[in-house]
Amino acid sequence: xxxxxxxxxxxxIQYIVLARAPAVTGRYEFLSFRDAAAGRLWLAGILExxxxxxxxxxxxxxxxSWISVAFTHAGLRTLGLDESSLxxxxxxxxxxxxxxxxxxxxxxxxxxxxxxxxxxxxxxxxIAVLFARDSKERERCVGAHRALVERCDGVEVxxxxxxxxxxxxxxxxxxxxxxxxxxxxxxxxxxxxxxxGSGAPLKPGEFILGYPDESGPPAGLPEPPELVRNGTYMAxxxxxxxxxxxxxxxxxHGKTPEGxxxxxxxxxxxxxxxxxxxxxxxxxxxxxxxxxxxxxxxxYKSEDPLxxxxxxxxxxxxxxxxxxxxxxxxxxxxxxxGTYGPHLPExxxxxxxxxxxxxxxICASLVRQFEFxxxxxxxxxxxxxxxxxxxxxxxxxxxxxxxxxxxxxxxKKITGLPAFTTCRGGEYFFLPGLKGLRxxxxxxx
Amino acid sequence: xxxxKPKEDWSKxxxxxxxxxxxxxxxxxxxxxxxxxxxxACYGFSIMAKIIPGxxxxxxxxxxxxxxxxxxxxxxxxxxxLHYLRWVLFDIGGATYFMYQGIFDTDFxxxxxxxxxLFGATGIDxxxxxxxxxxxxxxxxxxxxxxxxxxHQQSSFLEYGxxxxxxxxxxxxxxxxxxSFSAMLDQMQ
Numbered sequence: 001x002x003x004x005x006x007x008x009x010x011x012x013i014q015y016i017v018l019a020r021a022p023a024v025t026g027r028y029e030f031l032s033f034r035d036a037a038a039g040r041l042w043l044a045g046i047l048e049x050x051x052x053x054x055x056x057x058x059x060x061x062x063x064x065s066w067i068s069v070a071f072t073h074a075g076l077r078t079l080g081l082d083e084s085s086l087x088x089x090x091x092x093x094x095x096x097x098x099x100x101x102x103x104x105x106x107x108x109x110x111x112x113x114x115x116x117x118x119x120x121x122x123x124x125x126x127i128a129v130l131f132a133r134d135s136k137e138r139e140r141c142v143g144a145h146r147a148l149v150e151r152c153d154g155v156e157v158x159x160x161x162x163x164x165x166x167x168x169x170x171x172x173x174x175x176x177x178x179x180x181x182x183x184x185x186x187x188x189x190x191x192x193x194x195x196x197g198s199g200a201p202l203k204p205g206e207f208i209l210g211y212p213d214e215s216g217p218p219a220g221l222p223e224p225p226e227l228v229r230n231g232t233y234m235a236x237x238x239x240x241x242x243x244x245x246x247x248x249x250x251x252x253h254g255k256t257p258e259g260x261x262x263x264x265x266x267x268x269x270x271x272x273x274x275x276x277x278x279x280x281x282x283x284x285x286x287x288x289x290x291x292x293x294x295x296x297x298x299x300y301k302s303e304d305p306l307x308x309x310x311x312x313x314x315x316x317x318x319x320x321x322x323x324x325x326x327x328x329x330x331x332x333x334x335x336x337x338g339t340y341g342p343h344l345p346e347x348x349x350x351x352x353x354x355x356x357x358x359x360x361x362i363c364a365s366l367v368r369q370f371e372f373x374x375x376x377x378x379x380x381x382x383x384x385x386x387x388x389x390x391x392x393x394x395x396x397x398x399x400x401x402x403x404x405x406x407x408x409x410x411x412k413k414i415t416g417l418p419a420f421t422t423c424r425g426g427e428y429f430f431l432p433g434l435k436g437l438r439x440x441x442x443x444x445x
Numbered sequence: 446x447x448x449x450k451p452k453e454d455w456s457k458x459x460x461x462x463x464x465x466x467x468x469x470x471x472x473x474x475x476x477x478x479x480x481x482x483x484x485x486a487c488y489g490f491s492i493m494a495k496i497i498p499g500x501x502x503x504x505x506x507x508x509x510x511x512x513x514x515x516x517x518x519x520x521x522x523x524x525x526x527l528h529y530l531r532w533v534l535f536d537i538g539g540a541t542y543f544m545y546q547g548i549f550d551t552d553f554x555x556x557x558x559x560x561x562x563l564f565g566a567t568g569i570d571x572x573x574x575x576x577x578x579x580x581x582x583x584x585x586x587x588x589x590x591x592x593x594x595x596x597h598q599q600s601s602f603l604e605y606g607x608x609x610x611x612x613x614x615x616x617x618x619x620x621x622x623x624x625s626f627s628a629m630l631d632q633m634q
Contacts, residue, residue: 102474215562219585326524327562367476368558368587374556375476385614
C-alpha cells in the first residue's frame, strides 16, 4: 500500500463513492432551496444520516437504508458559499449539465428542453440519494424525509425517482436484460481487490478530491480545502430505455431466438448473461457471465483487434476501450445507480410507461472523465474509424446511423439504427465529504 | 466529438476556404471551447508563439530527442493520431518564433489532452516550456495547456486535400491491403 493510499480518509468519504449498498430499491429526491437558511436547516437535519465508507463497512449487514447528499453549483451558492470559492470550481460544474448539452450529445429528443422533474432548469439545488433493502424501509425513509422537508420552510422537493430492481433475474440488470455491475475500477487504498480485467487499483485522486491522481499530486482543486477534501463530482443521468423498440429491433434483425440473442450480444459486447464475447463469441455461457473471476478478464488489442467477437462500436468497447484506448487510467469512472419503472414482460407490447436507468458517474474531473466519455467514446461518429456510428445504446441516434458487425467473409451492416434510449434529464453534483457537509450546514453561523 | 460526414469522398480533391476566426458557420462546442472544423486536410493546428530569447538551441536539441524516441519506439506518438508534424523556427523583427503545425485525426482538445498525458507518461518534457507565457503547471493543468494552445492557434484561411478527409488509419489500412494483395499475387505465380 502506498503512502497516498494509507491516507485515504474512509471515515469522511461518503459511502457511495467506494461502497455499494445491498439494496433492491431506492429513491432520489431533487430539492430546491428558497434561501440559505432553508437549505442549511435541511442539510443539518439529514447529515447525521449520511454514512461514510467506514461506517457502512462496519454496519452494512444490519443497515436497512443508506443516504447520500450532493449539491449543484447553484445549490452551493444558495447555501451561501462565498463567490470567490464558487469561482474556483471547474467551469463545466459551474455551467451545469444542461448548459453542456451540445458537448454531451444531448440534442434532439435528448435536449434539456425535454427533460423532466425540474432537471436542467437551474432550480435543482440538491439531491438526496436513498438506497433501501426493501420497499417497506424505503417508505419509512420517504416518510421521514417528508417530515424533515415539512419542518424546513422554503425547501421544496421538485421531483423524485423511485428505483426498483427489475425482474426477471435475481442479479442486477437493466430493462433490456443485460447483467450490470461487471466492470468497476478499484481505488488504491480502498481495500478492494480488482477482479481480473478491471485494471490495477487507481490513484484515489482520479475519483476523490484532495489525493494524488494518476498524473501526480493533487493540483488545481476548488476551495476551501475543508469543503473539497474527500469530495467528488457526480454526473446524474436519467436514461429512458425503449424496451419495446429494442425487442422489435432484435426480432427484425435477429430473425431467430438464437439470432436475437447474438445480435443483443453484438450491440453490447457481452451476452445478456454477462459472458464476454471475447471468450464466448458464438454461444452464451451464463456460468461465466456470473463469475467475477472470469466475466471481465479480457482485452481487445491482444485478443480481438478487428472486432470479430466484440464489434468495434459496441457499448462496452466504447465505454472502456481497455488496451485499445490511450491514457485509460485518466478516463475511468465509478458507476452507481439502478433501474426505475415497471418491468415490461417478455412478449408484451410496449405500454408507453417510462422505464430506464437512473445512474451516477463519479469522477474527479467531469471534463476529463465523464464529458470525454460522452463526447469522444459515445457520440463520436468516427470512433475507431467507424465513419457513421455512435454508441448503440446511449449515443444520440436519429435513425440515420448504422452499426457494423465484423464477420467472415463479409461484415453485417445494419442501417437506420433507432434510439434505444432517451436522456430524460441530468445534473452535475458535487458530493462533499462528511466534514464538507457539516461546513456547508454551518455556513453563515 | 469528431463529426465525420458519411458522404466524404476521398477520390475527389477538395479545397475549403475558412472564414476569419477559423470556424465555418456556428462552431460546434467542444469540452474546452469551440471545435475547430474538420477540413479536406483533416483536423490540425498551426500554433505560433514567441520563444524565450536564447532558447533556440533547446528546440534543436529537442528535435533530436523526438527523433531518437520515435526511432526507439515508432509507435510512441500513436495516440495523437497524427498524419504529419512540421516544426519551424523563424524570425520576426529580431525575435525568434516557433511554429508547430500538425495534421491529425482527433479533435483539437483531445489531441492536446493526450499530448499532455504522453509528455507526462514518457517523461519527455515539452518544448513548449521554452515559449513565452506557457503555463508552468502544465503537467497537472491540462486545461491551462489547452488554453495556451488555443490562444496561439492561427487558423488557416484555406485548406486543401488531394485525398480529402481520409484518416491516417484508413491510409495505413489501404497500404496494408495493397501489401497483402501483392503478397497474395506473388504466392499465385
